[in-house]
Amino acid sequence: MPLPAATTLPSDVTQLRVGLGDRSYDIVIGPGLLAQAGARIAALRPGARVGIVTDRNVAERHLGTVEESLRAAGLVPTPVIVEPGEKSKSFAVLEQVLDGLLAARIERRDLVLALGGGVVGDLAGFAAAALRRGVDFVQVPTSLLAQVDSSVGGKTGINSRHGKNLIGAFHQPILVLADTGVLDTLPLREFRSGYAEVAKYGLIDNAPFFTWLERKWQDVFGGGPARIEAIATSCASKAAVVSRDEKETGDRALLNLGHTFGHALEAGAGFSQRLLHGEAVAIGMAQAFRFSAAQGLCAPADAERVAAHLKAVGLPTRIADIPGELPDTDGLMDLIAQDKKVSRGALTFILARGIGQSFIARDVDPAAVRSFLEAERAGGAHP
Numbered sequence: 450m451p452l453p454a455a456t457t458l459p460s461d462v463t464q465l466r467v468g469l470g471d472r473s474y475d476i477v478i479g480p481g482l483l484a485q486a487g488a489r490i491a492a493l494r495p496g497a498r499v500g501i502v503t504d505r506n507v508a509e510r511h512l513g514t515v516e517e518s519l520r521a522a523g524l525v526p527t528p529v530i531v532e533p534g535e536k537s538k539s540f541a542v543l544e545q546v547l548d549g550l551l552a553a554r555i556e557r558r559d560l561v562l563a564l565g566g567g568v569v570g571d572l573a574g575f576a577a578a579a580l581r582r583g584v585d586f587v588q589v590p591t592s593l594l595a596q597v598d599s600s601v602g603g604k605t606g607i608n609s610r611h612g613k614n615l616i617g618a619f620h621q622p623i624l625v626l627a628d629t630g631v632l633d634t635l636p637l638r639e640f641r642s643g644y645a646e647v648a649k650y651g652l653i654d655n656a657p658f659f660t661w662l663e664r665k666w667q668d669v670f671g672g673g674p675a676r677i678e679a680i681a682t683s684c685a686s687k688a689a690v691v692s693r694d695e696k697e698t699g700d701r702a703l704l705n706l707g708h709t710f711g712h713a714l715e716a717g718a719g720f721s722q723r724l725l726h727g728e729a730v731a732i733g734m735a736q737a738f739r740f741s742a743a744q745g746l747c748a749p750a751d752a753e754r755v756a757a758h759l760k761a762v763g764l765p766t767r768i769a770d771i772p773g774e775l776p777d778t779d780g781l782m783d784l785i786a787q788d789k790k791v792s793r794g795a796l797t798f799i800l801a802r803g804i805g806q807s808f809i810a811r812d813v814d815p816a817a818v819r820s821f822l823e824a825e826r827a828g829g830a831h832p
């Protein structure tokens with residue numbers, strides 16, 4: 450896919466643009482950006498009040514720098530702090546966030562700033578979409594996952610007892626500031642989880658990037674230029690797809706590789722610390738490749754190569770890697786039936802003809818999915 454040209458500015462900062470007409474916005478990537486947040490945001494909304502939605506872990510480490518930077522630029526910050534973790538993508542916490550933003554008198558010309566991982570980004574973005582029928586928001590992603598995926602593209606929302614991300618809105622940010630320095634405080638398990646979404650871009654349509662990751666993943670984990678390159682390549686891929694297909698009427702669905710199985714497993718594990726989103730996506734991608742191989746669509750060797758790389762970085766690749774109980778196969782099929790790609794009851798999966806050759810498969814036979822899941826649960830007769 451053609452990628453937007455990345456501009457590398459003198460100070461190690463890479464800038465990309467998500468082209469969406471008068472709702473276009475910049476993604477700025479590099480170290481030290483938290484301290485520049487005030488100046489960069491004030492250039493867009495001088496004097497604004499800024500409701501900073503963040504979680505307790507991120508607040509302890511990084512909120513002070515952001516507040517100081519906003520105040521120095523003449524902005525007026527008010528923090529709204531939620532508990533860390535997927536369970537915060539709920540009606541109860543959404544209500545708490547909206548109350549906090551209203552109490553801070555965030556008005557239509559003001560801003561919501563999401564400071565945190567994908568949970569905070571999805572929650573704060575949805576709150577911004579609903580508050581006073583829509584206020585602007587800025588994404589300041591602090592996890593690898595949020596920097597490479599969730600902060601870009603405007604999907605916002607919360608979970609339901611019926612499944613993952615089932616309530617939400619498309620609401621694009623006006624700016625994304627990805628400070629790569631803050632990843633130094635991210636726990637390793639969370640970094641790995643985000644890495645699954647990085648590998649996803651290679652598996653979708655960029656085989657050379659996947660090969661590069663196979664060689665360079667240790668450098669990406671270690672920090673430095675390889676990490677920034679991986680983040681910028683991921684954002685460029687996502688920006689290109691979102692610019693073409695903002696509301697997922699076509700090929701944006703490719704970004705859902707691994708998510709049909711993955712979301713069902715996440716919901717099945719109760720949106721808990723037993724299974725992080727990126728871990729679920731890693732299992733889901735390995736399954737999408739194994740299912741493709743079982744259907745004769747892709748070479749079993751490609752499915753093995755995908756699983757081998759994910760395992761090498763320490764990610765799970767099988768249902769058996771998830772600790773604790775899960776719903777039975779019928780239960781998982783019920784969760785899959787709530788996937789947002791389902792149309793008039795027909796299942797859609799992202800399958801693959803090989804690494805970097807993913808495609809949208811509509812009307813996938815539920816009986817084939819069911820027997821595949823049975824085999825997977827029994828230990829897997831597949832590669």
Ligand SMILES: NC(=O)c1ccc[n+]([C@@H]2O[C@H](COP(=O)([O-])OP(=O)(O)OC[C@H]3O[C@@H](n4cnc5c(N)ncnc54)[C@H](O)[C@@H]3O)[C@@H](O)[C@H]2O)c1
Nearest residue numbers: 506533534566567568591592594598599604631634635726
């Ligand atoms: N909207 C989208 O397009 C999109 C894309 C991918 C994923 N998502 C969503 O993103 C969520 C997962 O995001 P996530 O993996 O960032 O999880 P998360 O938001 O729960 O963050 C991971 C953990 O790391 C902590 N943390 C974050 N940044 C930190 C830092 N710099 N230092 C120390 N701790 C830090 C958080 O407090 C949390 O405990 C899921 O809900 C998923 O559905 C959305």
Ligand SMILES: O=C(O)C(=O)C[C@@H](O)[C@H](O)[C@H](O)COP(=O)(O)O
Nearest residue numbers: 598602604613614701704705708789
């Ligand atoms: O941005 C997208 O489009 C994606 O599918 C990115 C996914 O990584 C992300 O997890 C997204 O939230 C899933 O979307 P959903 O529509 O399946 O809930």
Ligand SMILES: [Zn+2]
Nearest residue numbers: 646708726730
């Ligand atoms: Zn995802």
